[in-house]
Amino acid sequence: MSAPTFLRSFWRFVTVCLLIFATFMATTVDAIEVDFDTFDDLDRFDVHSGSFIGVLQGSNAGVGNSGGLSPASKVELTFNETGFDLSEPVTVSTYFKTSSGNGVFASPYEMASVYVTSSLDGRPSVSTYASVGVELERDFAANTDVVNAFIHIPGQIWPILSTELGYKLPPNTWYELSLTLTREADVLRQAVTIYNHGSTGLTQPGSLVDSFSSGYSDESVISNDSTLFAGFGARNGLVSGLDNFRLEASGITPPTETVTITPTFDAQRVASSNYPLGALNQTTLDIDGGSGTSFPPLEVLTEFPLDQIPANAEIVNAQLVLDATTSSSGIVIQAMGYEGDGLASLSDPGDSLTEFGREYGPFTSDSDIYIDLDPTKIQTLLGEASHVGFLLKSQAAGPYIRIASNESTTGIGPRLVLEYSVVAAPLPGDYNDDGVVDAADYTVWRDAEGGDVPSGTGADGNDDGKIDQDDYDIWAAHYGTVSDPVQSESVPEPNAMALAFLASVIASYRYR
Incomplete structure (x- = not known):
């Protein structure tokens, strides 16, 4: 050599x-942080049991006098864009600013909280779903603030650990409340920290106010649920500002978006190439197996544009929605899919016809029909075809149904509803495509x-x-x-x- x-x-x-x-x-985790600098940030949460004055840009509502939240009542927000599990440690945190006053309450009241829950409905008191978290509470009678760790399971509330600070947190000060959950065999461990970040929230690192950890036998469903959500909450009168919600978890599932697409055209088609397509301005369309109200059988031809779907999208769910006006019993609607071009032609659907989905009757007149479609078949058309087309037909002779067309003034025409996630662009150096x-x-x-x-x-x-x-x-x-x-953002360890x-x-x- x-x-x-x-x-x-x-x-x-x-x-x-x-x-x-x-x-x-x-140790690499995915991290999501929401700074509440625009009103759009609120759309990323499901808001429960309260309301907000709003996102206050350029005021002292947020950390560093930037945008932030000002609670107008007791409120909880659950991040709705993504789910996760507890296969790896999960950390949820938020900043809150103590109010200039003590509030007027006769009994202990929650100041701020962070939690992990199995439902987007938030943190329950007693309900059918589970949550685990920590809340900071002001005990007026004892003249102290209290940190409570808790777990909720259906029908029960379990306080896990409670510790008194021995004093009230000073007013007009930003604090960071953080919860880390770690699953070890059948034990779920909870680590809680509170940091003081000063009057602007910019003091880094913050000074430690309190920390503790606890573990308990995992008798709840929370650590076994494959799709968990994180959230936070606060009460006005005790908290004047909220900001910088942060979630760190491994394997965060990508958020999804849903789009409803109307057809480029829908037309009546006779099950024979000897007949022309029906006029494109018909207000109703028939799906008839023949030997019923018509012969040869009647079908519906329709195509939907795919230009609203990003090229790097992954289709998660797909449905074709029809508005029935009249229907016989026993009909089964087949949605036969094909590569479309947006042009109504007798040559459609060509040779690429395959079944994308079907729905079994009976159907009620003046009601929506939801046909579940195979998302993988629509996925194959992304980047290959400008439209996805459907030939709608009766599976058997005899039964029939009439649906509203896209030109109807009394009903709603066919709609294609796609739910998709956006797949990341190729990662440089990832030669085996494992992310x-x-x-x-x-x-x-x-x-x-x-x-x-x-x-x-x-x-x-x-x-x-x-x-x-x-x-x-x-x-x-x-x-x-x-x-x-x-x-x-990906957060690797410093080493x-x-x-x-x-x-x-x-x-x-x-x-x-």
């Missing part, structure tokens, strides 16, 4: 060893080095169709990064970042 070849192999070996070591030192740049991607590059591949595939990080040193450099530069479909940096420095100085 020549000296240059040996040096190159040596530096690669050192780099890979350091980066693999960084992997074992790292993280790690040693496994180096193996993909090493095994393919020197080869030619279709541009942008495999370990071709720079899209030049060759697996070479440049692709290795892309992998090394992005080692440790994680794809984030929920547009949050991992330092090791990854050292490895990248070594990589940059190795012999070329």
